[in-house]
Amino acid sequence: MIDIPDALIATQSKYNGAAGRAFLAALPGMAAEFLERWGLRRDGEALYGVCALVLPVVRVADGRPAALKLQAVDAETAGEPLALRVWGEASAGAASAGAASTGAASACAVELLDHDPATGTMLLERLDGRRSLSGTADVREAVRIIAELLAGLTAVPAPAGSGLRGLGEVSARALAAAPGAVGLLADEEERRLLADCAAAVREVAGEPGDRLLHWDLHFGNVLAGRGGPAGQGARWVAIDPKPLAGDPGFELFPALVNRFDAEAVGWRFDLMTEVLGLDRARARAWTLGRVLQNACWGAEDGARRLEPEQAEIARRLLGR
Numbered sequence: 001m002i003d004i005p006d007a008l009i010a011t012q013s014k015y016n017g018a019a020g021r022a023f024l025a026a027l028p029g030m031a032a033e034f035l036e037r038w039g040l041r042r043d044g045e046a047l048y049g050v051c052a053l054v055l056p057v058v059r060v061a062d063g064r065p066a067a068l069k070l071q072a073v074d075a076e077t078a079g080e081p082l083a084l085r086v087w088g089e090a091s092a093g094a095a096s097a098g099a100a101s102t103g104a105a106s107a108c109a110v111e112l113l114d115h116d117p118a119t120g121t122m123l124l125e126r127l128d129g130r131r132s133l134s135g136t137a138d139v140r141e142a143v144r145i146i147a148e149l150l151a152g153l154t155a156v157p158a159p160a161g162s163g164l165r166g167l168g169e170v171s172a173r174a175l176a177a178a179p180g181a182v183g184l185l186a187d188e189e190e191r192r193l194l195a196d197c198a199a200a201v202r203e204v205a206g207e208p209g210d211r212l213l214h215w216d217l218h219f220g221n222v223l224a225g226r227g228g229p230a231g232q233g234a235r236w237v238a239i240d241p242k243p244l245a246g247d248p249g250f251e252l253f254p255a256l257v258n259r260f261d262a263e264a265v266g267w268r269f270d271l272m273t274e275v276l277g278l279d280r281a282r283a284r285a286w287t288l289g290r291v292l293q294n295a296c297w298g299a300e301d302g303a304r305r306l307e308p309e310q311a312e313i314a315r316r317l318l319g320r
Contacts, residue, residue: 083243108152147275158245167246168208181299209247218254249286
């Protein structure tokens with residue numbers, strides 16, 4: 001029997017409506033099917049996020065601990081298995097070539113063990129779901145870990161012809177929606193702020209980039225692995241990508257807004273751009289693009305103010 005958490009029921013119903021409720025109704029049958037198909041047995045209490053149910057399991061054939069991830073297939077989740085496979089292949093290739101010191105060889109992303117394209121169900125390596133960067137007291141160290149993971153992930157080019165979303169189309173949609181979002185805001189200063197975000201994006205929109213991006217690497221999406229090299233501390237691993245192809249500067253925003261501290265915006269931005277080796281002006285523009293994108297989504301729901309934390313990030317990056 002699979003007990004579906006009330007929080008997952010609430011988020012699926014809120015964000016996905018009838019499709020979310022249909023997904024929830026199918027979950028027990030899907031779990032039973034893949035436990036049998038992939039030769040798995042349950043090994044602990046279910047975990048969950050906004051859109052997925054994760055069952056700790058053990059692979060009966062070899063005793064390997066793993067995680068069975070069940071989620072609906074939509075525009076954001078469809079590319080996840082592909083991205084994990086590409087990152088895994090890059091890591092394995094770099095390691096076999098003796099490049100263990102490179103970012104791509106450090107197994108930055110959770111390992112994909114199996115995947116069913118029809119349902120989006122994945123079998124993943126088991127990480128420590130109780131230990132994420134959200135619980136790391138040293139925020140500077142947490143930001144450095146995020147930056148190093150991003151450096152490894154974005155070292156890999158997005159696979160050509162894969163159908164992944166591209167930052168070019170994402171930014172074009174945001175720029176098209178920007179006038180309406182600006183006009184809806186009740187505060188004059190925020191209208192100017194959002195208009196300046198759009199202006200910054202226009203400066204870089206013609207060169208959207210071709211790296212494989214995670215898109216959502218905040219502190220809660222980095223978990224500790226189940227053992228790293230002796231004496232080297234935790235092995236930190238990225239989970240839950242919402243992949244697209246684009247410029248690595250688009251990746252910095254989650255680590256600025258998550259565990260928000262207005263006084264930390266500057267040094268977090270500086271640390272990440274330094275570790276990733278990014279052009280600061282382009283990274284600033286793409287980070288402002290995230291503020292613009294979120295404001296446009298808010299406008300679709302009738303929001304008349306910017307989220308305070310996001311407005312403050314824009315002000316600080318614009319020198320206000």
